[in-house]
Structure formats: structure tokens, C-alpha cells
Amino acid sequence: MSETRWVVLGRVVGQHGLRGELKLFSYTAPPERIFDYRVWRLKAADGREIELKRINGRVQGKALIVSLPGVLDRDAALAWMDAEVSVARAALPPLAQGEFYWADLEGLEVVTLEGVSLGKVSHLLSTGANDVMVVRDAERERLLPFVPGQWVQQVDLAAGRIVVDWDPAF
Known part of the structure; x- marks a missing residue:
């Protein structure tokens, strides 16, 4: 992985359907803003990390749903349960004076x-x-x-x- 400083913006909290889609919990406001970031780092509970550049996600009811490359079924999705979703700190918007991430x-x-x-x-x-x-x-x-x-x-x-x-x- 690169020397980029990463900031956690979400977490995988479940699976969705039979084709390997995942449910996300987003710390962004509004939650769907997490899809605005085009590069994610996904860190699994076992320490595996991948960097993703094409994120296919959507809002479905109250849930955020994402498809990951190579995750095509429920078993593959289970491997990413509780994974952290991070973005590069430099990708976050600037804040007003006196505000902090x-x-x-x-x-x-x-x-x-x-x-x-x-x-x-x-x-x-x-x-x-x-x-x-x-x-x-x-x-x-x-x-x-x-x-x-x-x-x-x-x-x-x-x-x-x-x-x-x-x-x-x-």
C-alpha cells in the first residue's frame, strides 16, 4: 500500500442478496456521500487490504449497497464483514476555520x-x-x-x- 493517510468513513455491516453485494454503514453526512469518493481502501478484520478505484454503490431504502470487484456470491461477501472503508485524507473537503475532522x-x-x-x-x-x-x-x-x-x-x-x-x- 502507498504512504497515503487514510481516514475511516464507513464499515461493512452485512451482505445483500445472492450476488455478493454488501451493506455499508457510513459515517458521512449524508450517508450516501461515501459514494462521492472514487478511491477506497477496504481493510478486512483479518488485516487484508485492497484499494478500490471503481466503486459501484447505491441507496436502497435506508441501506447503502455496494458491489466489489471479484465479490460475486454470498460466501465471498462474508469475507468482508466488518471491514473498514477508508478514503485518502487529502480527498476530504476543506473545513472552515475552527472545524476539525x-x-x-x-x-x-x-x-x-x-x-x-x-x-x-x-x-x-x-x-x-x-x-x-x-x-x-x-x-x-x-x-x-x-x-x-x-x-x-x-x-x-x-x-x-x-x-x-x-x-x-x-
Whole structure:
């Protein structure tokens, strides 16, 4: 595989029909936007990876259905269950100032206003009210609301750091 940085935008969640079609769960908004990306990387649960350049997909009711080259029956489709669908980070549209893709925040160090390190962003969760950063260090895991201006004071992607107004004892 190339040195391209990939961002997970979906997951194979089932099979559809007898001809090897797959059902997708998309993290894009709206979900069918995942079909706008012409190059995908599919990573199976067993570690196999393929890069796809021609994606044939459609919306069928509430489901997203995709056909993969060489996947022609239900047995072949089963081999891709739970596979992650990724696209190149460079293919994502630019964001407005102050907006961030979750993939860009993952791995950043989180420090308090006083410079105390709380750990690194493992991943983020959506709670409906606001997004939450899961911050881990060697000793513990913290859930910090990602609310710019209130808890999140600065995001410096170049420095790999997020500054938060947070009590390290909490």
C-alpha cells in the first residue's frame, strides 16, 4: 500500500442478496456521500487490504449497497464483514476555520492551561449534545467534552496538541 493517510468513513455491516453485494454503514453526512469518493481502501478484520478505484454503490431504502470487484456470491461477501472503508485524507473537503475532522484530533496530546499532560486523544464519541474526546495516558482514561471556547481552548494541529481548561484530578 502507498504512504497515503487514510481516514475511516464507513464499515461493512452485512451482505445483500445472492450476488455478493454488501451493506455499508457510513459515517458521512449524508450517508450516501461515501459514494462521492472514487478511491477506497477496504481493510478486512483479518488485516487484508485492497484499494478500490471503481466503486459501484447505491441507496436502497435506508441501506447503502455496494458491489466489489471479484465479490460475486454470498460466501465471498462474508469475507468482508466488518471491514473498514477508508478514503485518502487529502480527498476530504476543506473545513472552515475552527472545524476539525476527528481523524485529525486522534493522537494529539491533551494538556491543561497549566501545561499538565492528560494523555492523548484515543478517539472521539458523539453524544448528541456535543462530541467527547476519549483521552488516555498510562494510568487512566478521561472523557472530555470537545466544546471549543469552553473546555477546549486551543487546537494546534502543527504542534500536535490540544489545550483544555480542565482539572487534571477530574
